[in-house]
Amino acid sequence: MPLIRNSYGKGRVRIMRVDRDSPRHQVRELTVQCMLTGAFDAAYTAGDNRKVVATDSIKNIVNIVARDHVGLDNEAYCEVLARYFLDRYEHVDAVEITASETRWVRIAVDGAPHDHAYVLDGNGHPVVKVSASRAGTTIVSGISGFTFLKTTESGWEDYWFDEATTLKPTADRLFATAMEASWRWSQPPASYPEANAAVLAEALKVFATTYSPGVQNTLYLMGEAVLAAVPEIAEISFACPNKHYLPIDLSPFGRAFDGQVFTPTDEPHGQIECTIARS
Numbered sequence: 001m002p003l004i005r006n007s008y009g010k011g012r013v014r015i016m017r018v019d020r021d022s023p024r025h026q027v028r029e030l031t032v033q034c035m036l037t038g039a040f041d042a043a044y045t046a047g048d049n050r051k052v053v054a055t056d057s058i059k060n061i062v063n064i065v066a067r068d069h070v071g072l073d074n075e076a077y078c079e080v081l082a083r084y085f086l087d088r089y090e091h092v093d094a095v096e097i098t099a100s101e102t103r104w105v106r107i108a109v110d111g112a113p114h115d116h117a118y119v120l121d122g123n124g125h126p127v128v129k130v131s132a133s134r135a136g137t138t139i140v141s142g143i144s145g146f147t148f149l150k151t152t153e154s155g156w157e158d159y160w161f162d163e164a165t166t167l168k169p170t171a172d173r174l175f176a177t178a179m180e181a182s183w184r185w186s187q188p189p190a191s192y193p194e195a196n197a198a199v200l201a202e203a204l205k206v207f208a209t210t211y212s213p214g215v216q217n218t219l220y221l222m223g224e225a226v227l228a229a230v231p232e233i234a235e236i237s238f239a240c241p242n243k244h245y246l247p248i249d250l251s252p253f254g255r256a257f258d259g260q261v262f263t264p265t266d267e268p269h270g271q272i273e274c275t276i277a278r279s
Contacts, residue, residue: 003044007096009035010058016245016262018151018174019071025116025151028074029102029264034058034081039091051091061085063248063261070260074101102264107148107208117208120147120178126196127182141196142182148204149176149243152259154212174262175212176243183226186234195230202229215242215272223276235277242270 011033019026036058042048065081072080082095103121106113124146131138154175156167181203189195203222212218219238226236245262 003041005037006040006044007035007037008040008052008055009033009096010055010062013059013062014264015062015066015248016174016264017066017070017077018260018262020151020259021071023115026071027104027118027149027151028077029104030074030077030099031102032062032078032081033096033098034062034085035096035098036085036089036092036094037096038089038093053085053089053092060253063250063263064253064255067248067250067255067261074099104149107204109205109208114150114208116152117150117204118148119204123147129182139185139188140182141185141192141199142180143196143200144180145178146181146200147176147178147243148207149174149245150208153210156214159214172259174245174259175215175218176245177215177240178243180239181236183230183233183236185232187232189230189232195232198230199226199233199236202226215240215270216274219272219274220276223274227276227278235275237273237275239271239273241266242272244269 013032013034015030015032017028017030019028036053039051042050043052061084062081065084066077069077069080078097078099082097085092085095104118105121107117107119108114109117124143127142127144129140129142151174152172154173155169155171156173157169157171159169181199183199202225206222206225207218210218210221219240223236223238227233244265246265247257247259248261248263250257250261
């Protein structure tokens with residue numbers, strides 16, 4: 001039976017490039033699929049793998065090129081990546097790179113776009129819960145899946161160490177979360193839309209402009225700021241997974257980690273929850 005056509009490669013290679021060459025950082029998060037065609041027929045028809053570039057190697061090359069070109073636009077990065085395979089492997093005839101971007105937009109603090117803090121584009125789902133009985137009515141507003149990150153000004157140090165501890169402390173890490181938040185009203189505000197917008201604005205201002213020694217402290221400070229800014233809120237609750245962006249070890253390829261390339265991962269994640277209320 002003839003082998004009509006074939007291709008292979010690596011899919012869902014998730015890569016976060018952080019351009020830190022100036023105080024104004026730039027983030028570009030991609031999910032990449034890289035497919036090769038060429039002289040690979042024998043791998044299919046005879047089990048001869050001698051010309052097959054391992055898909056794990058393809059993943060490594062995606063990361064290597066990302067590290068070497070953190071500042072390129074996505075189109076230019078994908079073009080350089082495709083050319084890398086053609087230049088390196090004579091038996092590769094064609095490369096198809098497909099990259100889907102997770103878009104981040106800068107958090108506005110006092111009307112100015114922040115240098116290193118972002119929210120996910122097209123972000124979050126507002127929610128309302130009303131509980132009514134003959135004794136009274138409780139109204140809770142909130143937001144689900146509201147995702148934001150910052151590329152620096154976050155650490156995790158001085159935590160409990162014992163025989164189960166393998167995590168290394170750091171004073172500079174990428175901090176990201178997809179927040180579930182709800183706030184209970186003690187009385188109606190003049191405008192629910194304006195008050196709800198103020199909740200997010202105050203929380204994000206704290207997130208962007210203060211050093212975070214841990215998600216726990218940041219959530220508490222965000223809650224304090226919200227209660228100070230919106231007097232009609234009785235209490236606010238947060239539930240925040242610590243979305244991890246893991247540093248990629250490129251030392252086998254002669255490249256040091258300098259806070260520029262990460263693997264995004266959602267599972268498993270830390271889960272931090274708290275409620276802040278008025279005295």
